[in-house]
Amino acid sequence: MSEPIASVSAGIGSAGRGRPSAPRFRAFTARDLDTLAKRAGLSAMDQLALRAVAAVLPFRTNSYVVDELIDWSRPLADPVFRLTFPQPGMLSAPDLARMTRLVAGQAPSAEVRRAANAVRAGLNPHPAGQLDLNGATLDGRPVPGVQHKYAETALVFPRQGQTCHAYCTYCFRWPQFVGQPELRIATDDADDALAYVRAHPEITSVLLTGGDPLVMTAEVLRRYIEPLLEIDSVQSVRVGTRALTFWPYRFVTDPDADALLRLFAKVVPRGRHLAVVVHLTHPQELRPEIARTALRRILDTGAVVRCQGPVVRGINDDPAVWAELWNTVTRLGAVPYYQFVERDTGPRDYFAVPLVRAYEIFRDAYAQVSGLARTVRGPVMSTTAGKVCVDGAADIAGTRVLVLHLVQARVPDLVGRPFFAAYDPTAIWLTDLRPAFGAEEFLPGLPTA
Known part of the structure; x- marks a missing residue:
């Protein structure tokens, strides 16, 4: 049982009273990436790829994550390492090659920034209509x-x-x-x-x-x-x-x-x-x-x-x-x-x-x-229409479908009502699906064939 809030302040930072000492927060950013990548045992080429990704997508971690959460005996297989450190596959092969050339060639920062901004523009920075509709x-x-x-x-x-x-x-x-x-x-x-x-x-x-x-x-x-x-x-x-x-x-x-x-x-x-x-x-x-x-x-x-x-x-x-x-x-x-x-x-x-x-x-x-x-x-997609939950697969009139419903919706009347999409084992997002059995009401603007 933790101590009541009103009584804890005197003990904070006092390891002698059984409370943890107060560490100082230290952030690690892209400037520290080479040092951290070496700790992971990455080759020079892999370190370069990480820097190229970090020129486009944000990288920031801290001393607690690095020292307490990551298993450095197997970093490449460690989930928290993958969770917090750039991975080369996060960029497409052409984008990674372009950014790697710029970073390796120590291109002017303005040129690197322009290239990074161009890549970001293709990564759908504001999905689900959050700027236009929200x-x-x-x-x-x-x-x-x-x-x-x-x-x-x-x-x-x-x-x-x-x-x-x-x-x-x-x-x-x-x-x-x-x-x-x-x-x-x-x-x-x-x-x-x-x-x-x-x-x-x-x-x-x-x-x-x-x-x-x-x-x-x-x-x-x-x-x-x-x-x-x-x-x-x-x-x-x-x-x-x-x-x-x-x-x-x-x-x-x-x-x-x-x-x-x-x-x-x-x-x-x-x-x-x-x-x-x-x-x-x-x-x-x-x-x-x-x-x-x-x-x-x-x-x-x-x-x-x-x-x-x-x-x-x-x-x-x-x-x-x-x-x-x-x-x-x-x-x-x-x-x-x-x-x-x-x-x-x-x-x-x-x-x-x-x-x-x-x-x-x-x-x-x-x-x-x-x-x-x-x-x-779950699993729930936060889409333009709302939060869409995948409820599984079913056969309706001889047709294999995915069963879905809206947990939350822009149009409240649609919440909780089941709807259907053609079964597609490769789809990774709502827009990859085709509506089935009248689901157009729930999925306006999606392809029907």
């Missing part, structure tokens, strides 16, 4: 950094939370981190975002996201959370984060760890639900005791911790991995939430798993857990 307006003017796709839910992207303690190689929000301001979704003005929520009483849930809002100080986060508790229509506050497993000290020994948890502890007594939505990809992330300590401290605030992540080729495309993950988080007091399909953006061709295979992984893992862990939904 943007918020107030009194006829845009509200930057607020996304309003579903009537009851608003996403807020604080400018101060536009990074993470470490980046996932498959991150669907990679445009937030590549140094192109035109690709970034962020607000500089908490008051503006809050005014939008007040003006839309249909919004009952606000998700603070990024990047990762928990790279912000507790004081900056307070400017977003406390005013939400004054808005009667807001029933729940969500905080999306990777900090639990990429920097668990954020909740234990960071200078304002107790202040952060005291802020969390204000939410539930005000009659609101607080969900800390943790992104998890592999059970290896929860094996260090510090991560479990961090989780206990979050739960002690009254927050519910919900865990989600995508099924990713080469990292967790194995039912045993998912069963272990869901069983572990349930045992530790958290709630399995979503298993996602890798989004149609960035290096998805490298990491994607066919929908049929993703469903098989989900089904086989689901069969290995108790009812308490079967809160999880």
